[in-house]
Amino acid sequence: GDSVTQMEGPVTLSEEAFLTINCTYTATGYPSLFWYVQYPGEGLQLLLKATKADDKGSNKGFEATYRKETTSFHLEKGSVQVSDSAVYFCALSDRDTGNQFYFGTGTSLTVIP
Amino acid sequence: NAGVTQTPKFQVLKTGQSMTLQCAQDMNHEYMSWYRQDPGMGLRLIHYSVGAGITDQGEVPNGYNVSRSTTEDFPLRLLSAAPSQTSVYFCASSSRGVGLGEKLFFGSGTQLSVL
Numbered sequence: 001g002d003s004v005t006q007m008e009g010p011v012t013l014s015e016e017a018f019l020t021i022n023c024t025y026t027a028t029g030y031p032s033l034f035w036y037v038q039y040p041g042e043g044l045q046l047l048l049k050a051t052k053a054d055d056k057g058s059n060k061g062f063e064a065t066y067r068k069e070t071t072s073f074h075l076e077k078g079s080v081q082v083s084d085s086a087v088y089f090c091a092l093s094d095r096d097t098g099n100q101f102y103f104g105t106g107t108s109l110t111v112i113p
Numbered sequence: 114n115a116g117v118t119q120t121p122k123f124q125v126l127k128t129g130q131s132m133t134l135q136c137a138q139d140m141n142h143e144y145m146s147w148y149r150q151d152p153g154m155g156l157r158l159i160h161y162s163v164g165a166g167i168t169d170q171g172e173v174p175n176g177y178n179v180s181r182s183t184t185e186d187f188p189l190r191l192l193s194a195a196p197s198q199t200s201v202y203f204c205a206s207s208s209r210g211v212g213l214g215e216k217l218f219f220g221s222g223t224q225l226s227v228l
Contacts, residue, residue, distance in 0.1 A: 044219045049216060089155065099163055100158050100161060100172075105154060
């Protein structure tokens with residue numbers, strides 16, 4: 001079945017450091033890929049998405065490229081800020097496996113000044 | 114600009130009690146779903162609905178019931194609460210069936226403790 005595996009946390013970085021959170025997936029069909037972010041005490045909100053191979057999703061300085069050959073969708077940001085402290089979830093949806101999203105376990109990021 | 118509204122935000126139950134978690138959306142979304150979030154396990158799908166009168170089970174449906182009588186509302190019922198149901202519950206909706214690149218809109222969550 002479909003699944004998402006993402007880097008274990010927690011991750012602690014200094015402000016302005018480079019961020020990478022790894023995400024790989026297994027899918028039966030041709031999935032759409034997403035990164036969601038959850039700030040403390042809130043629900044998840046979409047950070048970025050990509051719906052076909054080689055597409056790059058980007059938002060708020062974050063980027064991720066849909067790599068079909070390596071089944072990956074790694075999240076990157078060149079210079080993190082304290083306000084980026086949150087939990088990040090990689091997810092996929094796949095029309096071939098029904099009406100549901102598959103989420104990774106989440107990676108907690110803390111950015112210190 | 115309400116989006117997805119969940120109530121209550123916090124709830125404490127005793128084992129064996131029943132309750133309903135409410136979820137409403139004002140975006141005319143056809144697709145609605147319930148997830149539970151547990152440490153180290155990410156989000157797991159409980160039940161979902163692709164329209165009024167249509168519901169289906171997700172990954173972890175046992176102990177939960179749902180119904181969808183209107184497009185706007187999708188309540189989640191715990192018939193006899195158990196400590197294993199202690200979790201944070203999220204309702205999410207989408208304009209059409211997932212799998213087509215559509216994003217999910219999430220509510221702010223309900224933190225449930227079962228003693």
